[in-house]
Amino acid sequence: MLARVKRKKFLQITSVLFLLLIVSGYMSLTYGEFSMKVSEVLQTLFLLDGTRDHSIVIFSFRLPRIIIGLFVGLGLGVAGAIIQALTRNDLADPGILGINAGAGLAIVVYMFIVSKLEVGTELLSTFTLPIFGWIGGMGAALFIYGFSWNNGKLDSSRLLLVGIALGSGLGAITLYISLKMDPQDFEAATMWMTGSIANANWNQIMSIVPWFVVILPFIFIRASHLDLFYLGEDTAKNVGLSTEWEKSIWLLASIGLISACVSVSGSIGFVGLLSPHIARRLIGLHHKMVTVVSGMIGMVLVTVSDFIAKSVFSPVELPVGVVVSIVGIPYFIYLLRRKANK
Template sequence: MLKNSAGRYWTVLLVNFGIVLIAVYVSLTNGVFDMTVMEVLKTLLRIHPVPEHDLVIFDFRLPRIIVAALVGFGLGVAGAAIQGISRNGLADPGILGINAGAGAAIVIFMFFFEGRITGSGWLSILAMPLFGWIGGLGTAVLIYFFAWRDGRLDPQRLILVGIAAGSGLGALSLYLSLKMNPQDFEMATVWFTGSIWNANWQYITSMLPWLVILIPIIIRKSYILDLLQLGEESAKGLGVSTEKEKNILLLTSIGIVSACVSVSGNIGFVGLLAPHIAKRLVGIHHYRALPVCGTIGMLLVIVSDFIAKTVFSPVELPVGVVISIIGIPYFVYLLFKTRV
């Protein structure tokens, strides 16, 4: 079948990478302070460096682009894994309540510490993403506990518990944010809608190890995701320890999502859109779909971030708003398609 051919897979993957590189080039050279290609290359290669160009590239644009790429890749892969585990094409990392848990932890941090910890060093810089990561994982453990039933993890119960937990934590976040001072409330609102405007190299360092360790685990177990689509009984008949494998895949996905949302805020729809687009391009087999999901997620976040920071300049939209504008119509389309 052409859709599952190796040639089609490599063509799609290479084209995606090419488009991502074009998006990176456009993001590096365009903005409030435009730069030529030669100026960017000289800055990156350290040929007659100019302080102004160093500031724009290394302090503002490059960290932001790298964070966008990592977050997009991570959410795309995790979204495909969660859809595979739940066998629900409308599942999304945000549905599990992880985003809401990270958001509640961030709001608590802002409420009690006013968004910062005094002092210098990495702790003061990474305090907010660290709170978000702890909140995301803590919420995941709680949801996991309630979704466990009769010695097994129920995928449908997992989604229902995730929705309930997300609603409760969202209400808690709203309650606390209304009691903040105006400056912290504005910061919390920006984080809720998803934003990477404050990206820096420390944020990249904090999330990169999680992605480097956990994403290969999901890709290595892609055949398990294929077998789970046959149903648990069929997968067990083929020798798969379904509960053990689902636990590994779910915990790995939760770790990736927690690492991503801890630095980017509540960016939705990437984990929903990327798997559907990837499977339309290369077929339903996860060992081919997962890398394509990652590259599509990268492209979505990088392009959306560029639109967010340039189209309404000097006002900057949160990247989550731009992705939602794209994602909501597609979600409605998928909903009606599923009903049919």
């Protein structure tokens, strides 16, 4: 009976989130500097409207941007749920822990080398960026984990402090390297570091799709293992899980998603913090449901924030990362205060 009620609630929540995604997609497709009617948008999408301007606006600018926003929100939301479950820390987030910064540093170094040596092509760079981001994110994660062990266990408080310190340090190095770039490359790198999907294109979409196709099925199939980690490592060990091996696999999966997202959007913080919190409040602690709901909430956060970033302040366009931070920073402070009062 309880399981049936849970499933019904899960379907209701996902239906509402899906409706919100449709609304945000509709707003993003129709509104902007070049406004279009719904009929024009539908005709263009189904190739019934041969107007060149309409095709360029939809297929070259707005649709890739929406799709990238959906992927980035999904990846960061799911990765945030994984990291919070593994660390049992409600304040854990890919951005706050410095994993985004590690991936970002590796990507900026790659951009700097490519711009200086003038090697490779734009298409090759697009497909290799997620790999460099994965290497940087993995290096940052290993550093954080290495300095967060205390008496043979992972110290959640130390994890947060080490992550914040490392993120600040890597951010400073990233800024220093970007200052060495040419003015045009520096402008692009700065926009990228603040978190932006303004330059989304189909090549970027194709570069991250394989990562999601490989990683997401693994996560959703084995998500119930995260319930055990959230209850404590001893619980996981008691049911026969090889906790260290499981942690490594989950860490690799989450960093893969984060790196793919960072490679096309830059560092967008707080999505991985907000989404799992809201998901657990809505659906409880069953991670088979939490990961799905968290991913969908992340999609809504990014797409709605991107619409706000490009329309509310028009003709000036804010990076989507700034809009998300406007919501995320107060929520992070609220969580810190609540944790301190426990």
